[in-house]
Amino acid sequence: MDRSAYRLGWYLTLGGLLVVIDTTVSVVAMPRLAEDLDTGIAAIGWVTSAYALALVAVMPTAAWVAERFGTRRAYLGALTLFTAGSLLAGYAWDIGSLIAFRVVQGLGGGLLNPLGMAIALAAVPPGRRGRMMSLAGLPVLLGPLIGPVLGGALLDHASWRWIFWINMPVGVAAVLLGRWVLPATNAQPGARLDLLGLLLLCPGLALAVFGLSVTGDQGGLLTGPVLVPLVAGAALVAAFAWRAGRVPHPLLRLSVLRSPGMAAGAATVALFAAGYFGSFLILPAYVQIVRGDSATLAGTLGIPQAVATGLMLQVATRLVDRVSPRLVVGLGIATAVAGTAARAAVLDADTSYPLLAVLGAVTGLGTGATLMPTMAAASRALSRDDIPAGTTLLTTVSNSAVATGTALIAAALSWLVGRFAPGLGEGGLVAAARLAATDRAAYAADLAQAVRFALAASAVLLALAWLTSRRLPGGRAAPTGGDPPPAEPALSSAGGAAGRPRPPSR
Incomplete structure (x- = not known):
């Protein structure tokens, strides 16, 4: 890739970093939010689910917004809305207002991924898209590494409100930098939205x-x-x-699912994202409520998993350009299933934290070889005109799965707590968090059982993703003669290049 493509790719990681940090940092805070806002763990799950649903709601409009307002104005407007939502979330006064402000964040963040991915992939030829995806995937390394640790420290030493306010400096910097990096594009006021x-x-x-x-x-x-x-x-x-x-x-132009690998890629991303991101609330709940330890420790335990994910992502997204994506992703999912299932098998009321961290790193290795490589493989056969429609569909599916998986795992954990620790009554995990240390110890074994089965449910979803991954492309990417000149794609509301007519889908 040439210098301009690298510069563009590095800039787009800022927007991705904001979105990933905001997901991971809020997960660490869930037990504290449930206690401070006096609500249940299922309701607190909506702090993440509402955010993810807002991402989904606005993602399909990305092509129309870009055409209607121009790519640069659309991207910078989305950054501004996300940053404003972060400011408001920090001032929330109850669970309802927090969920509402998280929706504002999601409406801004939902435009960043499809716009950014389309811009990034269109800047390089098909045979180099794995390399660009490795750059675009850096937030997967940095976000889970920064978010939980910083969020845990803020929860323990300041307030949960600061987990949202930390987005402000990055958001402001990205808006200012974008005026220099992103080229201006012409708006088309006549663009139509499928209302x-x-x-x-x-x-x-x-x-x-x-x-x-x-x-x-x-x-x-x-x-x-x-x-x-x-x-x-x-x-x-x-x-x-x-x-x-x-x-x-x-x-959403669903006809792109006919492209080789797209349908299998979308199904694999959906199942894996539901299982993986849905399980994010389990370990913080275990550390803070079952064991009674700090949010900082809960965030620190996630570092090995985040590092393993990011490092493997850099290898695997390059590897799918040269070897079978089916092999890479299949091994990745199998590794993630093994790590998650092993965590569930060994977890009890006093499981060694280093052991949990090591098994988390195993899951991270598998994740790094799965999500972004699957997207790179699924988009391989897309033409330049089909990239916006394909990336919008994949990111919509991914974030729908995050919302669904979070809701499903949170509900499963809530039900399991009621089943294994009925003495806590309707309060469940939140009631456990308010117990004195000596009283909590009486419920620790039962609560650990609930967490174990919730992790097992996550492992089942990951295993189902392995089945769909068998339909991914089995060969290497076609060789290319070199990078094309840098280009900024103008997206159309039908998912193609602006100004190029596209026949209706049948």
Whole structure:
């Protein structure tokens, strides 16, 4: 890649870093938020789920926003909205206001990934996209490394409000730097937005995730408060998918799933992201509530996993340009399953923290060889015009899976706590957090059992991703003769290059 492509790639990591830090830092804070805001762990799960759903809600509009306002204005506007949402979240006065301000953050952050990925991938030829993805994947290394440790220190020595305010300096710096790095693009005020598609997809996803989030409180799936939103949400999403193939400018151009590897890549990303990110709240809950230790320690235990993920990502995203993505991703998922299952097997009321950290590093190695390599492999066969539609679809699927997985694992943990430690009553983990050390010890073994089975559920989702990964491309990327001249793609509302007509999807 030439110097301008590298400069662009490094700049785009700033936006990605903001989004990843904000996800990981809030997970560490969940037990403290539940206690300070006087609510349950399932409700606190919405601090992450609402953020992820807002990301999903706005991601499909990225192409339209870029065309309507121009790429640079769209990207900088998204950064500004995300930074403003971070400021407001720090001033939240209850769980409702915190969730609302997290939605504001998500609406800004949701535009950063699809815009940034499309810009990055269009700057290099198909045979070099693995290298660009390794650069774009740096936030996966830095975010989980910085977020939990810094968040834990802020929780222990300052206030949970500072876990949102730490976004301010990076956000402001990125906005100022973007005026120099991002080239100006022309806006097209006549661009059309698929409003009906938006009104089908976003409420559909929100209802489905809400249904999953209350399963723990309602005692299972087969209850009215769970089934009604689940069925309604599934119906709306199905209606969206049916309509997307029959209109000329759909919100998401699902026809790109016909590209070799795209459907398998989307399914693999969905299952793996649900299992992996859904499990993020488990270890902080175990450390802070079951063991009674600090948030700083909970964040520190995540360092080996974050480092292993980032280092393996740099290797694996380059490797998929030269060897079979099916082999790389398959080995990655198998490693992540092994690490997660081993953690679940050894976890009890006094499991060695170094052992948990080592097993977390094993999971991290597998993750680094899975998520970004899968996206690189899935996008390999996409033409330059199809890149915006493909990357928007992949990032939408990924963040939908994060919201779904977080809701599902939080609900499972809440239900498991009620099953294994019924003496805590309806308070569950939050009631345990308020116990004195001597009283908490009486419940430690039972709570550890709940955590173990929640981890096992995460391992099952990861294992299902291995099955779908068998459909990924099996060969190496086609060789290229060199890098193209730097180009800034102008996205269209139909997912293609602006100004180039595209026939309606059938």
